[in-house]
Amino acid sequence: MKHVRNFIEFIQKHGVVGLAIGFIMGGSVSKVVTALVNDLINPFIGLLIGNPDGLKAASFMIGNSTFLYGDFIAALIDFLIIAAVVFFLFKGLGIEKLDKKE
Numbered sequence: 001m002k003h004v005r006n007f008i009e010f011i012q013k014h015g016v017v018g019l020a021i022g023f024i025m026g027g028s029v030s031k032v033v034t035a036l037v038n039d040l041i042n043p044f045i046g047l048l049i050g051n052p053d054g055l056k057a058a059s060f061m062i063g064n065s066t067f068l069y070g071d072f073i074a075a076l077i078d079f080l081i082i083a084a085v086v087f088f089l090f091k092g093l094g095i096e097k098l099d100k101k102e
Protein backbone atom coordinates (compact mmCIF):
# COMPACT_ATOMS: atom_id res chain seq x y z
CA MET A 1 0.00 0.00 0.00
CA LYS A 2 2.84 2.38 0.78
CA HIS A 3 4.31 1.90 -2.73
CA VAL A 4 0.97 2.67 -4.38
CA ARG A 5 0.61 5.83 -2.31
CA ASN A 6 4.18 6.88 -3.19
CA PHE A 7 3.45 6.23 -6.87
CA ILE A 8 0.28 8.35 -6.76
CA GLU A 9 2.16 11.16 -5.00
CA PHE A 10 4.89 10.99 -7.66
CA ILE A 11 2.32 11.28 -10.45
CA GLN A 12 0.61 14.20 -8.76
CA LYS A 13 3.87 16.00 -7.98
CA HIS A 14 5.54 15.58 -11.36
CA GLY A 15 2.54 15.84 -13.66
CA VAL A 16 3.09 12.48 -15.36
CA VAL A 17 -0.56 12.23 -16.38
CA GLY A 18 -0.38 15.65 -18.04
CA LEU A 19 2.78 14.59 -19.80
CA ALA A 20 1.09 11.43 -21.08
CA ILE A 21 -1.94 13.39 -22.29
CA GLY A 22 0.37 15.89 -24.00
CA PHE A 23 2.26 13.07 -25.69
CA ILE A 24 -0.95 11.50 -27.02
CA MET A 25 -2.32 14.87 -28.18
CA GLY A 26 1.01 15.71 -29.79
CA GLY A 27 0.87 12.51 -31.83
CA SER A 28 -2.65 13.32 -32.96
CA VAL A 29 -1.79 16.91 -33.88
CA SER A 30 1.24 15.63 -35.76
CA LYS A 31 -0.92 13.31 -37.89
CA VAL A 32 -3.38 16.09 -38.71
CA VAL A 33 -0.62 18.55 -39.61
CA THR A 34 1.17 15.94 -41.75
CA ALA A 35 -2.07 15.31 -43.65
CA LEU A 36 -2.54 19.07 -44.09
CA VAL A 37 0.97 19.50 -45.45
CA ASN A 38 0.90 16.42 -47.71
CA ASP A 39 -2.64 16.79 -49.05
CA LEU A 40 -3.13 20.57 -49.28
CA ILE A 41 0.06 22.58 -48.94
CA ASN A 42 2.39 20.39 -51.03
CA PRO A 43 0.11 20.25 -54.11
CA PHE A 44 -0.49 24.02 -53.89
CA ILE A 45 3.25 24.75 -53.73
CA GLY A 46 3.71 22.26 -56.58
CA LEU A 47 1.32 24.36 -58.66
CA LEU A 48 3.28 27.51 -57.84
CA ILE A 49 6.64 25.99 -58.78
CA GLY A 50 5.23 24.28 -61.87
CA ASN A 51 5.70 20.72 -60.64
CA PRO A 52 2.54 18.62 -61.18
CA ASP A 53 3.69 16.04 -58.59
CA GLY A 54 3.73 18.64 -55.83
CA LEU A 55 6.49 19.79 -53.54
CA LYS A 56 7.51 16.27 -52.56
CA ALA A 57 8.90 15.59 -56.05
CA ALA A 58 10.84 18.87 -56.25
CA SER A 59 14.48 18.18 -57.01
CA PHE A 60 17.59 19.37 -58.78
CA MET A 61 20.49 17.54 -60.40
CA ILE A 62 24.21 18.04 -60.14
CA GLY A 63 26.01 15.71 -62.48
CA ASN A 64 24.44 12.28 -62.13
CA SER A 65 23.11 12.94 -58.61
CA THR A 66 19.52 13.98 -57.94
CA PHE A 67 18.81 16.00 -54.81
CA LEU A 68 15.20 15.68 -53.59
CA TYR A 69 14.80 18.84 -51.53
CA GLY A 70 10.99 18.91 -51.65
CA ASP A 71 10.53 16.23 -49.00
CA PHE A 72 12.86 18.13 -46.67
CA ILE A 73 10.90 21.36 -47.19
CA ALA A 74 7.63 19.49 -46.51
CA ALA A 75 9.07 18.12 -43.25
CA LEU A 76 10.25 21.62 -42.32
CA ILE A 77 6.77 23.08 -42.96
CA ASP A 78 5.32 20.21 -40.90
CA PHE A 79 7.67 21.02 -38.01
CA LEU A 80 6.99 24.77 -38.12
CA ILE A 81 3.22 24.28 -38.03
CA ILE A 82 3.44 21.83 -35.10
CA ALA A 83 5.82 24.17 -33.23
CA ALA A 84 3.42 27.09 -33.76
CA VAL A 85 0.43 25.03 -32.55
CA VAL A 86 2.30 23.92 -29.43
CA PHE A 87 3.53 27.47 -28.73
CA PHE A 88 0.11 29.09 -29.10
CA LEU A 89 -1.61 26.37 -27.04
CA PHE A 90 1.05 26.69 -24.35
CA LYS A 91 0.63 30.46 -24.21
CA GLY A 92 -3.14 30.44 -24.74
CA LEU A 93 -3.83 27.97 -21.96
CA GLY A 94 -1.40 29.63 -19.57
CA ILE A 95 0.47 26.39 -18.98
CA GLU A 96 3.70 28.20 -18.12
CA LYS A 97 2.01 29.34 -14.90
CA LEU A 98 1.58 25.72 -13.80
CA ASP A 99 5.32 25.09 -13.57
CA LYS A 100 6.06 26.67 -10.20
CA LYS A 101 9.33 26.36 -8.31
CA GLU A 102 9.13 24.64 -4.96
